[in-house]
Amino acid sequence: MMVVLICTTVATFDEREQTMTRRWGIMGTGIIAHAFAEAIRAEGGSVVAVSSATPARAQRFAAAHGIPVAASPHGDLLRHRDVEVVYIATTNERHHLDAHACIAAGVPALVEKPFALHAPAARAVLEAASTAGLFVAEAMWTRLQPATQRLHAELASGVIGEPTAFQASFGVVLNSDPSRRWRSAALGGGALLDLGVYPATLAHDLLGPASRVQATGQLADTGVDLNVAVVAEHERGSATWRCSFIEASGVWATVAGADGHIWIGEPFHHAPSLTVHQRDQPVRHLPIDGHELGYRYEVREVHRCLDAGLLESPTLAHADTLAVLEMLDEIGAQLGVLRPKLAPVTS
Template sequence: MTLRWGILGTGDIARAMAAAVRARGGEVTAVASADLARARAFADEHGVLNVYGRHHDLLARPEDVDVVYVATTNDRHHLDAHACIEAGVPALVEKPFTLDLERAEEVAAAARTAGVFVMEAMWMRFQPAFEEAERRIAAGQVGEPLLVQADFGIAAVPDRDRRWFARELGGGALLDVGIYPLTLVTSLLGTPTQAFALGELADTGVDASVSVAMRHGEGRLSSWSCSFVADTGIEATIAGSEGSLRIHGPFHHAGRLSLRRRDTVVEEHDLHGAQAGYEHEVDEVVRCLEAGRTESERMPLALTLTTMRWLDELRRQVGVVYPHED
């Protein structure tokens, strides 16, 4: 199936997705931005025919696109997802799905009622490293998984005008990079039952660094951190009764796994396909739409809602409040 994609937003991730769509044989046929000049520049760069200076104008002719990728700022995701659903157009919504659980539940309910495909673009879950880690854990290579540790920290220059640090745009480390370790530990250990978070806020009021400890039922714990100011690396380790599995950095699209027992690395495994990046989630969208699905089994809305529920709780604990919550 050759899908015609529309893209809302023109940032770096939209550019990467446009390349991934083309690499998988799809077409980007429309782009929209609040800045018409940016939309035109994007269209010139990627050979896009239809250009719009207002986001939802792209949806005025829903018969011209088969699916829309929502790559706008975090604060707009729920608005743009709703617009796609109302137009009857499937949507791949960049993470975080929305700013909070209430909005996420509203989008999910609208999609389910309308029977329109919607999926959060958590590309990590479609990566070869993630799938290989799941396979090895299921095969008992580390015994019962009991502890997951992960870090996702990058040292960005604090800038109140940059989306990452802008409270009005839904900035903060938790929603942008903390969502990866949270999704990882939830996927591998099960839904959290308890969480404790400590955080440091930027002067804009968003979280700059957060450390989290979680319980995932009896005997299963996780500890993870995220940061926009500390260069922690981006690695993860899953430990069990028989050994541990290291997902080398960057763990959300790693190219290597290591299996360790006691003090010895017993296997190093290089993975193929990590370089494909966003192409794996493009494949999932195509697969779901070809099958007539309104949700992905691999990235269901239920997982998105669970993740958002705990992001809300962690934000509450560290004291991050977005303008719509004031």
């Protein structure tokens, strides 16, 4: 009897430990996966497995971060029962497949942007997650950034009146090697999915869904978009923005209303400051504490949602992910962007 009691006490302690430390798996070993592994650790989570298409890359990543399991191919990560939640940081054309694999294995997932190559693929993932009763979200970190939260608070206070105009640029010159993922149609590359998703998301969040979009741009020999300029009519105003791999036009954004405008400091998707230009008032420069925590807000939000038993983050809402992808689908169609035929979901 004495032995049974001791065992019960130990098991209860172990269970409590497990709920305190979320055990992540990471699919993908690229630049962002490294940064996210650090963010998980900084938020008190642990990474228990990583996967790559290539065993050696998985092993290198595991060694660099002290991760016990290096899996390959990606699907093998889900054989490890220790994995409680997966961060998907594979190349864009795989996001929906990797998300479906997580759902089939009963594991919640945070999926890098773009959530899928197009809205129908994203909708299928969201429906599967809903049917399975599993949490899934797009890793759109901009929505969780303190600058974005402060921007919404400033706008809600009415300092610039109703926001009706959004302008932004996300132009960074990247390596032009056609085999790099951002230049590859097969890997779901292109400026729109890599960079344009950020201004499209902020325009959507500030002005509501887009009802009409007009785009012009330039394609690479590989068929992906290099340079895109967009004018969009939204529910509550209009947006003009551009994204580019070939113009160093900066990573800035501004939102305006009848009483002023707010400049979102560069880089606007994780801004270090806001500057409020209110009509007839002194300019207010607002440094943003905590912007340097970067991806940690996403880890925190996933932990919070899982702890609360939520299937959807209110800040990373499914409907917003879909609406933004629908806008990008329309822009891509207008430009004639080449997208790979998506592999069928087999699970």
